[in-house]
Amino acid sequence: MCTMALVSADTKIAELLNELHQLIKQTQEERSRSEHNLLNIQKTHERMQTENKTSPYYRTKLRGLYTTAKADAEAECGILRRALDKIAEIKSLLEERRIAARMAGVYSDTDPPRKTMRRGVLMTLLQQSAMTLPLWIGKPGESPPPLCGAIPASSDYVAKQGDKVAARVKAVDGDEQWILAEVVSYNHSTNKYEVDDIDEEGKERHTLSRRRIIPLPQWKANPETDPEALFSKDQLVLALYPQTTCFYRALIHTPPHRPQDDYSVLFEDTSYADGYSPPLNVAQRYVVACKENKKK
Numbered sequence: 001m002c003t004m005a006l007v008s009a010d011t012k013i014a015e016l017l018n019e020l021h022q023l024i025k026q027t028q029e030e031r032s033r034s035e036h037n038l039l040n041i042q043k044t045h046e047r048m049q050t051e052n053k054t055s056p057y058y059r060t061k062l063r064g065l066y067t068t069a070k071a072d073a074e075a076e077c078g079i080l081r082r083a084l085d086k087i088a089e090i091k092s093l094l095e096e097r098r099i100a101a102r103m104a105g106v107y108s109d110t111d112p113p114r115k116t117m118r119r120g121v122l123m124t125l126l127q128q129s130a131m132t133l134p135l136w137i138g139k140p141g142e143s144p145p146p147l148c149g150a151i152p153a154s155s156d157y158v159a160k161q162g163d164k165v166a167a168r169v170k171a172v173d174g175d176e177q178w179i180l181a182e183v184v185s186y187n188h189s190t191n192k193y194e195v196d197d198i199d200e201e202g203k204e205r206h207t208l209s210r211r212r213i214i215p216l217p218q219w220k221a222n223p224e225t226d227p228e229a230l231f232s233k234d235q236l237v238l239a240l241y242p243q244t245t246c247f248y249r250a251l252i253h254t255p256p257h258r259p260q261d262d263y264s265v266l267f268e269d270t271s272y273a274d275g276y277s278p279p280l281n282v283a284q285r286y287v288v289a290c291k292e293n294k295k296k
Contacts, residue, residue: 009097023083034072041065099162130283136219149221149229159183159215166247168212178247199245220284222259230255239265240286253279
């Protein structure tokens with residue numbers, strides 16, 4: 001049954017990749033088609049500068065050219081949004097395939113079994129996950145959704161199987177800590193999650209209440225268009241400490257300035273005189289709101 005599901009997913013992914021290829025071709029065709037109109041706009045402005053006047057003729061001509069350019073841009077934008085939807089669908093199917101393969105005991109080089117995964121491989125996978133987190137691109141006037149950047153999940157949100165979360169668990173020494181975990185299941189009767197430690201060194205499965213789970217962002221926020229969806233300077237957060245799978249309290253030192261930028265954060269660290277580490281970079285994917293909102 002699992003093998004049939006894997007084959008079905010592979011077939012669907014191949015179909016979507018072909019559709020994505022066609023959309024990319026359409027984008028290029030649309031862009032090529034609109035270049036002539038953009039060139040006309042440029043030439044019209046050059047003539048106006050040469051003649052040093054703006055006649056009713058030129059105003060009418062430019063109005064028509066810009067109306068056409070706007071329609072062309074909207075058409076290209078529509079194709080690009082459809083392409084982004086295809087990419088999201090492909091990523092979702094790949095994740096479903098990964099989960100089905102793991103349940104069937106089938107592994108790949110990009111998703112080896114935990115007991116054989118080297119730590120360096122795990123760190124690389126976490127970095128790739130952060131880099132490939134999609135950027136939220138809304139329509140004009142559209143607000144970023146929950147789980148975009150710093151925007152938390154809705155109160156009734158339930159993380160899906162395979163989702164990555166910050167989970168508060170008891171460590172071996174009895175202390176509690178926030179770890180990076182993967183959702184195994186959610187029981188609607190008990191309102192509890194079962195999660196696995198993402199670190200292959202931690203084999204124990206944890207059963208945790210909703211308040212001990214913080215879903216990770218599903219989109220990066222664009223600082224240039226949606227700065228309100230980012231944590232602000234000096235805000236207290238939980239951030240994944242570099243080269244580990246644990247979240248620690250930190251202050252935002254510098255928010256991202258560009259979509260590809262990371263946060264710069266100051267981790268709480270009593271070994272430093274001011275109680276904080278030097279600035280360290282952490283990707284948007286691994287920075288979440290701190291439930292304990294008071295500074296220690």
